[in-house]
Amino acid sequence: IDVAVKADGGNATNGHQYGFLHEDINNSGDGGLYAELVRNRAFQSSYSFEANLEAWYSLGGAQLSLKKLDKPLSKALASSMNVAAGPGGYPATIGFYNDGYWGMDVKKAHKYSGSFWVKGKYDGHFTASFRSNITGDIFGSAKVQSSCTPDKWTEHTYELRPERDAPNSNNTLAITFDSAGVDGSLDFNLISLFPPTYKGRKNGMRIDIAEALEQLHPTLFRIPGGNMLEGQTNTSWWDWKDSLGPLTERPGFGGVWKYPQTHGLGLMEYLEFSEDLGMELIVGVYSGLSLNGDITPKDKLQPFIDDALDQIEFIRGPVDSKWGARRAELGHPKPFKLRYVEIGNEDWLAGRPTGWQTYKDYRFPMFLEAINAAHPDIQVIASGSTFDGHDIPKPAAGDYHLYAVPDTLIKQFNRFDNLETPHLIGEMAATHPNGGLGFNGPMQPWPWWSGAVAEAVGLISYERNHDRIIGAAYAPVLKSLDRWQWPITIIQHAADPALTTRSTSWFVWELFAGHIFTESLPASSKTPFGPLFYVTGRNEVTGGHIFKGAVFNSTDNADVPVRITFEGVKAGTQAELTLLTGPEDPYGYNDPWTGVNVVETTKTSVTADADGVFSFDMPDLSVAVLDTAPK
């Protein structure tokens, strides 16, 4: 297949074609990206979960009970754990332990930052230790002198440096004390332990997961959902204000994915993460519709619009504005960059058909007008798409979500050409195998190779239209191997970092996002698209001319010969060809339990011949990037 690429005639790109959505699903926040090791650290309750003692166990016969004290730690953290000596008072050392998000990784090289709040009278010291949940072996401990008093909650902080690595992640954090020094019993709350975090941020992200995301070279970050933003009811959506400030002020969130959330991974943490990775933000604001179909009537919508304006002000307002000042108080005087705001999430899905009807009739227009008036430079995005038959009023963009069989991604290749309304691809992944299974059929257990190649074709179709496609976000991005509901995610994780697994899709997204166009270049060929799909461009920073291609289902699975010329690129120019190929089985996947990576990455040097032609073969089900100036 001959492809001739012109030297000009394309468009400057926005530079953020590849990224992901993060919401707390699959324990991808608490127990995932958010580095906290202690589960149920503050006995939080919400509309869907009563406070409880899950993950807490007694030591030394101590009696643990949940209390709602007249003097709680804070209004937000109203429940706490009372610890009393068992009958008889022996043994003297009592306490409790927590088994974490299904284990804790204990490394000698790490310094862990611990804290807990206590109320009660105790003269003595506490001991915080890492213990094996199997043998009881202690891997390291810290002495913490008590400074607690009966009438006031007191925070105790400590550093825990293990003396050795634990052989596996089935470990706990134990806190013990001498019951003889206690007058009565002690009340505990907000018992927290952090390993070192990504970029050393306080209350930050788990390093290995953050790095696996960073290595995807993401440039687009859609937060905070997804369904999480909507919440179950219109009094229980993900309220960004509850996620700000000291942890003592964060009440916890019932979530929508059947597990309680701490609010620890809050708006500020998301914003800082976005800044750390250099990602363009797409911030979702609550639109007055929740998952149970609760719709806010027109005369009650204004407070939500005001709230969205406050949220925007918090993110990018000047320090002398009310919410900009709050952001500064929380340590970030400099406004964050925010150019995209999405109103709600999938408003066509919940409360059908009234959900979209009311969105169209008044909810979206009211948000659009208010945001455009206050922030004319912000691109407002509606939560539906023209592809799903929804009208998107100007000057808004749409959002298209696509969880599809590979064939759908291929069939839709031309769908985005000549688009009138700009769109975000706010959620996408190949999730179901080909063979007639619709969205409701079973998902694959993991991203698989032919699905990943189909995603490459989808990404090419978006990038070919980057002047109208704001970018594409993989979703959902993370899955805890210990508790999840959505199998297909780009990275899998567990307490043990050795299980952090980059899926087949990860390799495709990493490759494409690692070669950014600053300008697209038009390409022509006598051969129509399929089985070879491609997009071409240039990076003016590196000076590279770039071809991104994928081969999906070639005739008789034969290799596809590619011959490509870039106008103005001379004979003898060298380019790096990165070729991704998969296993023989197109359903092959990267299994965390075996650690085997089925994606083969081959890098070769290709030289333009006397006619300036770069020639190479692409096998069936392969993905490639040719770049004359790789970084």
Ligand code: AHR
């Ligand atoms: O990504 C999983 C869910 O799929 C999102 O929360 C929702 O927006 C979509 O339906």
